Amino acid sequence: MNTVSLIIAEVPYWGQSLLRVLGGLVAVLLPAGTIVYLFLFKMMSFMQSRLGPMEAGPYGSMQLFAEVGKWLQKEDIYPARADKFIFKLAPLIVLASTFLLVVVVPFGPDAWFTNFEAGIFYALAVSSISVLGILIAGWSSANKYSLLGGLRAAGQLIAYELPMVLAVIGVVIQAGTMNLQGIVLAQNSGSMFGFDGLGNPYVLTQFVGFVIFMISVQAELTQAPFDMPVAESELVSGYMTEYSGFRFLIFFIGEFATAGVFAMIASVLFLGGWAVPFSWFGWTTMDSVDNWMNLAGPLILFTKMMVIMFLVMWVRFSYPRLREDQLQRFAWKVLIPISLVNIMLTAILKVAF
Amino acid sequence: MSPFLRSYLTVVWFGLAAFLVASLLLGISALLRPNNPTPEKLLSYESGVDPVGDGWSQSQIRYYVFALLFVIFDVEAVFIFPWATQLERYGGFGLIEMAVFVAILVLGLVYAWRKGVLRWV
Secondary structure (H helix, E strand, O other), X not given: OOHHHHHHHHOOHHHHXXXXXXXXXXXXXXXXXXXXXXXXXXXXXXXXXXXXXXXXXXXXXXXXXXHHHHHHOOOOOOOOOOXXXXXXXXXXHHHHHHHXXXXXXXXXXXXXXXXXXXXXXXXXXXXXXXXXXXXXXXXXXXXXXXXXXXXXXXXXXHHHHHHHXXXXXXXXXXXXXXXXXXXXXXXHOOOEOOXXXXXXXXXXXXXXXXXXXXXXXXXXXXXXXOOHHHOHHHHOOHHHXXXXXXXXXXHHHXXXXXXXXXXXXXXHHXXXXXXXXXXXXXXXOOOOOOOOHHHHHHHHHHHHHHHHHHHHXXXXXXXXXXXXXXXXXXXXXXXXXXXXXHHHHHHHHHHHO | OOHHHHHHHHHXXXXXXXXXXXXXXXXXXXXXXXXXXXXXXXXXXXXXXXXXOOOOOOOOOOOHHHHHHHHXXXXXXXXXHXXXXXXXXXXXXXXXXXXXXXXHHHHHHHHHHHHXXXXXX
C-alpha cells in the first residue's frame, strides 16, 4: 500500500476534503504567481529590452507580494448606476471556474483530486462557466465599454470553444478514453511504430490537434493576438473597466490561474502529463508505477506546463491584435473545418491500424 | 454515499473554496482600504467626459447566428465523444456512420457559409 492510499484509509472524509482543497489552492495559485512573475514581468521585459521589476527582493522576485499588498489597500468603487450585487459577484464566478477546472487535473499515479471517467468532458464543460462571469461583469457595470467588451468576450469564447472541443476529440479517439489518467497512461505506455523510448506523446501524432488546441486556448484566455474583449485602444479595458481595487485583482488572478490550469490540461492531453515514458523504468500499467512518481509527477507536470505557457506568452508578446471580424472568420472558416478533417483522418487511421 | 457521488462532492468543495478564499481576501481588503465615495467618483467611466445616455444603451449583438450554430456544433461534440471512446470496437461500421453524421453537419456549415451568416455583419 502506498502513501496516498494510506492517507485515504486513515484520514476522515472532511480531513481529506480539506487536504484536497488546500492542494487545489496550491495548484491554482502557485502556477498563477510563477506565470505572472516569470513571463509577464520578466520575459516580457527582456523581449522589450528592459529589466522589469528589480527593486522588491532579488531580481524583483518579491514584486508579487508587493503588488498584492498594494491592491489590498485600494478603494473598492462601484459605479452609482451599476447593478451592485451581480457586479460584486462576477469576479468570484470567474475565479470559481478556475477552481472547478483544476479538480480534474491528475498530478501523479495516485495524486489527483477527482478521477472522473469523463474527465476531459467535465473540463470542457466547466471551462465555459467563466463566460458567465465575464458577461455578468460586462452587463452589470452599466458602462458602454464594459457592455461591448462583455459581448465581444462572449462571442469570442463560444466561437473558440468549438475548435478546442473538436481538437480534443482527436486525442480521445487515439486514447480510447475520456479519463485523464487513461489518456496519460495511453501516451506513456504507447509506442510509435514499435519504438517505445518516447512513449506516444500526442503532440507528435496529433500535431494538427495540438496546434488547433493551442490557438483556441490562446483565444479562450483572451491573450493577444485574441485580446479584443479587453482591447485598451478601443474599449479601455473591456468588461473590467469599472472594476477597481481587489475585485480587479481577482479578475487578474483568475485570468492567469486559468492560463496555468489550461496549460496543465494541454500538457496532460498532448505532452504525456505527469509521467515519463513508462519504458524508461519498465512500468507497464498504472499500478506498476513506482510510488515516488506521486512526488515527481507534480514537478514534471509543472515543467511541462511552463513549456506550454512559454509558447502562449511568446505568441502573446509577438503578434499584434486581430480585428474582431477576422477573429470570428478564423474560428468558423479555418479552425472548425480543419479540426473536422482532423477527426475523420484520425478515426480512419485508428481503424486502419 | 457512493465514491462516484463523493468525487462530485469534491467539485462542490472546490467551488465553495474559491468563494471563501476570495471573500477572505476581500474582507482583509475591507479592513485596510479607504472608503470615500464622491458623486464624481461613482460616475460611469466614459473616457473623462460626462456619460451620455444610459449605460445599458442599445447595441447590436452581431453574433447571435454564431450562437445558434454553436449550439448545433456543441451537441454534435456531445455525440462524437462517446463514439470516439468506443471506435476500436465499432471499426469500419462506426467510421462510416460518423462520416455520414459529420457530412450532414458540414453541409449545415457550408449552408450557413453560403448564406453569408459567417460574416461579421
